[in-house]
Structure formats: C-alpha cells, structure tokens
Amino acid sequence: MSGIFQKVTGFCTNCGSILPPLRDTGGITCYACSQQFNPNSLIDVNSIVQYTIHFNYRKAKQYQEEKDENQEEGPVVERKCPKCGNQRMSYATLQLRSADEGQTVFYTCTKCKFKESENS
Known part of the structure; x- marks a missing residue:
C-alpha cells in the first residue's frame, strides 16, 4: 500500500491523510497511519515557484499625475x-x-x- 498516493506537500504519501504542521524539533508523523517523514522529503523542488516583483516608480507617478489632472x-x-x-x-x-x-x-x-x- 506504500506510495500509492501522489507526492503532494502536506499529505501523507502512504494513506493520503493531511499531515500535521511541522514542529520545531523536526520530523512529521501521520496521525492516520503513523508513518514518519523527514521534512525535506516532502518538499518537491520542482514545485517551488520563484517570482520577481518589479516596481516602476515612473509609471506610478505618471498615473498619480493623470489622476490629479482628472480631478x-x-x-x-x-x-x-x-x-x-x-x-x-x-x-x-x-x-x-x-x-x-x-x-x-x-x-x-x-x-x-x-x-x-x-x-x-
């Protein structure tokens, strides 16, 4: 029965139950099937999303000036x-x-x- 569920962060890969939050001491134990997990084993490196926020001060200032002109x-x-x-x-x-x-x-x-x- 082991490994029949898809690997999704926050869910047990053995029984599919939602996993408890990570504690300061590390390690996660499933409440339903008592399987233990290493916190690093549950993180899918390919699913980590990285993004960059670009602030454009000139456009914001231009928008404010247009707003002021509109009254x-x-x-x-x-x-x-x-x-x-x-x-x-x-x-x-x-x-x-x-x-x-x-x-x-x-x-x-x-x-x-x-x-x-x-x-x-």
Whole structure:
C-alpha cells in the first residue's frame, strides 16, 4: 500500500491523510497511519515557484499625475454643490457606524473640491 498516493506537500504519501504542521524539533508523523517523514522529503523542488516583483516608480507617478489632472475622486453623480452650484459631485462610501446602520457617503465637488458627508 506504500506510495500509492501522489507526492503532494502536506499529505501523507502512504494513506493520503493531511499531515500535521511541522514542529520545531523536526520530523512529521501521520496521525492516520503513523508513518514518519523527514521534512525535506516532502518538499518537491520542482514545485517551488520563484517570482520577481518589479516596481516602476515612473509609471506610478505618471498615473498619480493623470489622476490629479482628472480631478474626479470616484464615481460622479448629479448633485448640486452647496458652495459653487456645480451639478456634478464625486462620491465615496464608508461604513463608519454599526453594521445595522446605514453607510456614510462622502461627496466632493468636481469643480471647487468642496467636501460634504451624508449619513444614509
């Protein structure tokens, strides 16, 4: 019966049961069949994934400049700004109060950047 299961990290190759977490002292013993494993024997070197993250500061800065030029901070609705009378305001919502109460909507005028909030 030994070795009938595929070698997958975290599972016993003898009975297929999930293996307990690795302890500080090393060695893993299957709870179901009591087979003992060396931690290194369970790691498949071919399955290790390596990746590199490339940060592109220039593109991020360019995106922020385009966002600043656009001047809208979110979805836009037809709502009159109390300060300048503009008919378009962007909005964002947050749940600031209890879960059983409504959300808070923050509006920003697309023209003068006046901000106001409303509890819905």
